[in-house]
Amino acid sequence: xxxxxxxxxxxxxxxxxxxxxxxxxxxxxxxxxxxxxxxxxxxxxxxxxxxxxxxxxxxxxxxxxxxxxxxxxxxxxxxxxxxxxxxxxxxxxxxxxxxxxxxxxxxxxxxxxxxxxxxxxxxxxxxxxxxxxxxxxxxxxxxxxxxxxxxxxxxxxxxxxxxxxxxxxxxxxxxxxxxxxxxxxxxxxxxxxxxxxxxxxxxxxxxxxxxxxxxxxxxxxxxxxxxxxxxxxxxxxxxxxxxxxxxxxxxxxxxxxxxxxxxxxxxxxxxxxxxxxxxxxxxxxxxxxxxxxxxxxxxxxxxxxxxxxxxxxxxxxxxxxxxxxxxxxxxxxxxx
Amino acid sequence: xxxxxxxxxxxxxxxxxxxxxxxxxxxxxxxxxxxxxxxxxxxxxxxxxxxxxxxxxxxxxxxxxxxxxxxxxxxxxxxxxxxxxxxxxxxxxxxxxxxxxxxxxxxxxxxxxxxxxxxxxxxxxxxxxxxxxxxxxxxxxxxxxxxxxxxxxxxxxxxxxxxxxxxxxxxxxxxxxxxxxxxxxxxxxxxxxxxxxxxxxxxxxxxxxxxxxxxxxxxxxxxxxxxxxxxxxxxxxxxxxxxxxxxxxxxxxxxxxxxxxxxxxxxxxxxxxxxxxxxxxxxxxxxxxxxxxxxxxxxxxxxxxxxxxxxxxxxxxxxxxxxxxxxxx
Numbered sequence: 001x002x003x004x005x006x007x008x009x010x011x012x013x014x015x016x017x018x019x020x021x022x023x024x025x026x027x028x029x030x031x032x033x034x035x036x037x038x039x040x041x042x043x044x045x046x047x048x049x050x051x052x053x054x055x056x057x058x059x060x061x062x063x064x065x066x067x068x069x070x071x072x073x074x075x076x077x078x079x080x081x082x083x084x085x086x087x088x089x090x091x092x093x094x095x096x097x098x099x100x101x102x103x104x105x106x107x108x109x110x111x112x113x114x115x116x117x118x119x120x121x122x123x124x125x126x127x128x129x130x131x132x133x134x135x136x137x138x139x140x141x142x143x144x145x146x147x148x149x150x151x152x153x154x155x156x157x158x159x160x161x162x163x164x165x166x167x168x169x170x171x172x173x174x175x176x177x178x179x180x181x182x183x184x185x186x187x188x189x190x191x192x193x194x195x196x197x198x199x200x201x202x203x204x205x206x207x208x209x210x211x212x213x214x215x216x217x218x219x220x221x222x223x224x225x226x227x228x229x230x231x232x233x234x235x236x237x238x239x240x241x242x243x244x245x246x247x248x249x250x251x252x253x254x255x256x257x258x259x260x261x262x263x264x265x266x267x268x269x270x271x272x273x274x275x276x277x278x279x280x281x282x283x284x285x286x287x288x289x290x291x292x293x294x295x296x297x298x299x300x301x302x303x304x305x306x307x308x309x310x311x312x313x314x315x316x317x318x319x320x321x322x323x324x325x326x327x328x329x330x331x332x333x334x335x336x
Numbered sequence: 337x338x339x340x341x342x343x344x345x346x347x348x349x350x351x352x353x354x355x356x357x358x359x360x361x362x363x364x365x366x367x368x369x370x371x372x373x374x375x376x377x378x379x380x381x382x383x384x385x386x387x388x389x390x391x392x393x394x395x396x397x398x399x400x401x402x403x404x405x406x407x408x409x410x411x412x413x414x415x416x417x418x419x420x421x422x423x424x425x426x427x428x429x430x431x432x433x434x435x436x437x438x439x440x441x442x443x444x445x446x447x448x449x450x451x452x453x454x455x456x457x458x459x460x461x462x463x464x465x466x467x468x469x470x471x472x473x474x475x476x477x478x479x480x481x482x483x484x485x486x487x488x489x490x491x492x493x494x495x496x497x498x499x500x501x502x503x504x505x506x507x508x509x510x511x512x513x514x515x516x517x518x519x520x521x522x523x524x525x526x527x528x529x530x531x532x533x534x535x536x537x538x539x540x541x542x543x544x545x546x547x548x549x550x551x552x553x554x555x556x557x558x559x560x561x562x563x564x565x566x567x568x569x570x571x572x573x574x575x576x577x578x579x580x581x582x583x584x585x586x587x588x589x590x591x592x593x594x595x596x597x598x599x600x601x602x603x604x605x606x607x608x609x610x611x612x613x614x615x616x617x618x619x620x621x622x623x624x625x626x627x628x629x630x631x632x633x634x635x636x637x638x639x640x641x642x643x644x645x646x647x648x649x650x651x652x653x654x655x656x657x658x659x660x661x662x663x664x665x
Binding site: 020024025029031140142144145147148149152154155159160272274275276282283293298305308312 | 489494497498501502586589590591592602605608615627632635
């Protein structure tokens, strides 16, 4: 019951939060110089044609008028059209957002697989080589530029060894993509039973996932390590140790109590990566959501940028909500 | 903690100055220097950090004297040369010497990163101090404090990179606008950091005592609150400079930052991107290493400041030093 009330309260706050984000991003993006009408029709268009196009795009009148038009369209589920792809932004985002999500979800899973065991080991064996290694790993992972690491991996595993396919998108161009259901290629190809497409998609995922996973394991490792260190020095773990419990039980208990802060860092990373993976997307020609937004900013294409900001804000808010629910599940102190 | 390789400080020199003020200063400086050296010996990684940062700065400053070639002159005859005696790190697709461009790059990368970060630190800390100080009071100032925090929430909800590109696009592509963009995206970090510091410090006894004895808000802030909260800010500053170097390079990599012929690590990596598929790795790999080493160096300096600025941790470090002078931590 408490949980439901809590979720309800959070959901009420989401609307004003989203409104604030749309408001700020609209006026911010409006400040970007460049007239899409001129860019679309070219330098030889007459003023009449330009006016007509602007009216069609909701670009006439004052900025406030335009904001009102955008909002009324938004309520009806219309995010406008991108003049670069000439498609509705909503449609574009439904294609691109899953591409990014597929990439960053797998990357985060890899980061967890690297970060948590290493962090636990480094916290438990304080004077060991593992501790030294994880200290260096944390510092180095924060210092490596992800787009550069992606390039280096491409050089080794594509140019030199030819183990992975060319870094050109999510699927082999020669293959017919499986029928669209979710736009997550892995899921769609499994639904269609298209193993060739699945294999190709997996092969193309390896390098970008490794790039992002290796780098984002850094913060997870650091957080796990510092929380576990604190837990292992706490009274209840001392008590468990003096009681003579086996090492594995002690570690499990400490880890169980470190979970809230680990979950927090994961959620922060998840929200960050929606836009933060953009450089890796560019390197691997991924066609993801971040890339779409960056192209929009660079070409005075307003609607994709606003749509992206809106989508990623909603995504982050949903993630934070889920995280709060997870807190309820793993921390008995909040429940009572 | 006396050992053979003590800093070359002549005790006689200090003695000759006698008990004058200058002499006392000298003795204190000597003590501090010795302490610093001892810390560096106990934590060699800190020394490595300072070494990296100093080296990069020196290379950047003296680049015109060190560099064997002009940084922006294309030489099509020498395109994509392998690293050799003539071109230490090879040449890129237009025949420019990569070593030359790498040591010229800190001039622009560090200028942008340091300027942007320092501006955001000053602005963010000042606002953060005000917000933290007035937040728990009543009236219009507390209302504004709440408003500033909500505004920071909204700003931080934006994806950093897209936000930075949008800012550069708004201000027009120039050095100043990249600095402004970096200052803008970093400000909320300092705002929050300073606010949490101030919230903790303002309820301390000495602040209350000063308030009771009639000190004004401004005096309390300048005399007590800001000096006592500087440690974490300074540590964050160094880490943040490294991070801003990365952001600058990333902006240039997508073409929204420093423009091509100007030597800059990110744009060098972008230029080399095309060659890497065909097997010429050096135009991209070397600038990336320079970039990573720089960020690494600033992160280490940040870690050292974090320890040195915290009196209890500094004392703890000093304690271990006295027991085992040559111990490696």
